[in-house]
Amino acid sequence: MRRSIGYRCAMSSGRFCYLCGAVTEELFHGLCSPCFLGEKELASIPPRISVSLCRGCFRYYSSGSWVDGGESLTGFVETVGRKEALSHVSKELKDPSVDVEIKDIKEKGKGLSVELELRVSGTTSGLEYRQTLNTVLQIKNVTCPDCSRRSGGYYEAIVQLRSEHLDDTVTKFHEQIGRLYARDKQAFIVGETLVKGGVDFKLGSAKAAKTVATYFKSHYKAVIKETASLVGRKEGNDIYRITVLIRI
Ligand SMILES: [Zn+2]
Ligand SMILES: [Zn+2]
Incomplete structure (x- = not known):
C-alpha cells in the first residue's frame, strides 16, 4: 500500500496546535501563538490596594518607610499602580511596562477610592504579550510622624x-x-x-x-x-x- 508521503511533504513546514488544531509554522510548548498567549496569565493584581498618604508632606507608607509620593495626586496614583502591577508580574514576562489609566475617583470616608485600569505589556518567548488588569486603590489620608511632630x-x-x-x-x-x-x-x-x-x-x-x-x-x-x-x-x-x- 502506498503511504501518503506526498501529504507529509506538502505540510512539512506545518505543525498542529494541540489545543485548537490550527496549522502553524511555529509552536510554543505545543501551542499556536494565540493559544499559547491565551493560556498565560503573566500579570495579576489584588482587587483592592490600600495605601496611607500623608497630606502634610505627600509621602505614602510602603514596606516600613515613608516614600515620596511625587508632585500631584494623579502622578502619585500612577506611580503606586505601576509599582503594584510590576511587583506581581511573572518572571516569564520580559521588559514589562505598565500604562495606568484612572477610570474614576470618589471620596470615601477620610480618603479617596480610585478605580484603575492597568495595561501590562512585554514579551514572552519572543512574542508580544498584553494583559489588562483592574484594581481599586484606596487612599487613606493620614499624618506621618514627621508632620505630626511639626504640627x-x-x-x-x-x-x-x-x-x-x-x-x-x-x-x-x-x-x-x-x-x-x-x-x-x-x-x-x-x-x-x-x-x-x-x-x-x-x-x-x-x-x-x-x-x-x-x-x-x-x-x-x-x-x-x-x-x-x-x-x-x-x-x-x-x-x-x-x-x-x-x-x-
Ligand atoms: Zn491554537
Ligand atoms: Zn507627612
Whole structure:
C-alpha cells in the first residue's frame, strides 16, 4: 500500500496546535501563538490596594518607610499602580511596562477610592504579550510622624542666625532648609523670632541645624558655635537640644 508521503511533504513546514488544531509554522510548548498567549496569565493584581498618604508632606507608607509620593495626586496614583502591577508580574514576562489609566475617583470616608485600569505589556518567548488588569486603590489620608511632630511644635535645635545682611542671610537659610526638607521631612522650621542682631529659628532636626551651619561656614566663612543642653530623659536616654550660633 502506498503511504501518503506526498501529504507529509506538502505540510512539512506545518505543525498542529494541540489545543485548537490550527496549522502553524511555529509552536510554543505545543501551542499556536494565540493559544499559547491565551493560556498565560503573566500579570495579576489584588482587587483592592490600600495605601496611607500623608497630606502634610505627600509621602505614602510602603514596606516600613515613608516614600515620596511625587508632585500631584494623579502622578502619585500612577506611580503606586505601576509599582503594584510590576511587583506581581511573572518572571516569564520580559521588559514589562505598565500604562495606568484612572477610570474614576470618589471620596470615601477620610480618603479617596480610585478605580484603575492597568495595561501590562512585554514579551514572552519572543512574542508580544498584553494583559489588562483592574484594581481599586484606596487612599487613606493620614499624618506621618514627621508632620505630626511639626504640627506639635517639636524641635531638636535652635539656630541663632546673626548677620549684618540679615535679609539675604535669612533668605539663604530658608533656601537651604527647603533643600534639606526635600530629603528629610524632619528638617522643618517651627519657630522664627526676630531678636537683636538676627533671627532665632527652631528646627525639627538637629542634623539639619548642623548641615546648615556647615553650609554657612564654607560659603560665607561664618563663625559657628554649638552647645547642647539636657532637656529631659526618654526611655532611659538623655535628650539633648542643641543650640547652633551662626555668625556671619
Ligand atoms: Zn491554537
Ligand atoms: Zn507627612
